[in-house]
Amino acid sequence: MPWRLVLLLFCARLASPQSAGLPAKEVLSYNIEWRLITAGKATLDLRAASLEAQPGWRANVHIESVGLVSKLYKVDINAASNFSQGFCAASSLASGHEGNRWRETTVTFDSESRKATYLERDLARNAIIASQEVAIPPCVRDVLGGLYSLRTFDLEPGQSMEVPISDGKKSVMAKIEAQQREEVRVPDGVYKTIRWELYVFNNVLYRRPARLYVWLSDDRRKLPVQIRIRMPITIGTVTLQLAHHE
Secondary structure, three states, X not given: OOHHHHHHHOOOXXXXXXXXXXXXXXXXXXXXXXXXXXXXXXXXXXXXXXXXXXXXXXXXXXXXXOHHHHHHOOXXXXXXXXXXXXOOEEEEEEEEEEOOEEEEEEEEEEOOOOEEEEEEEEOOOOEXXXXXXXXXXXXXXXXXXXXXXXXXXXXXXXXXXXXXXXXXXXXXXXXXXXXXXXXXXXXXXXXXXXXXXXXXXXXXXXXXXXXXXXXXXOOOOOOEEEEEEEOOOOOOEEEEEEEEEO
């Protein structure tokens, strides 16, 4: 299962916590489905936090495989991102086990020098796998910050815009599009939603051929009710469905 793509999911105007409609603390729990089976669990925890003595945010993600998938290919990954009040990326750290691999990836976003620094390490061998810098605009989102800032946008179906997004290795202007209203049933309940598409695959930010959709509740909260990466049939589709929120 493409677990790194699942982690990317957690993949405009500068909004304050009040205008964005986001609470000072929010925990979202998801079931991960792949090839019609429950393959994992994910938890997304957002909290207001201080960033260099200024108001900001910290988001933590935990992803783990379950059931048969866990027996075949165990995954246990933790990731954290720090953002400014307007979800401009400041830093991110992801580490954990994926099969036999034990990796750690850090990205630092420097708005003053307008550079992002990427470093990936193999923790089992204590070796650097990749290290590079990329130019970025003064305010750029990582994919997780992009998901949160998406909830601050006020677009109607049929409207679109572009947002600067970077993974530390590449920086692009990615199109996001509000497509249509849909009713979605997930373990947490039935929601009226607006389906969005984020154009970050197909040689935009990532080479892999895929399409990324996010269903946000059609209300003030704009909860990410469902997230889906649709890939070629040889890999399959990965879907995250909201199981609980608090």
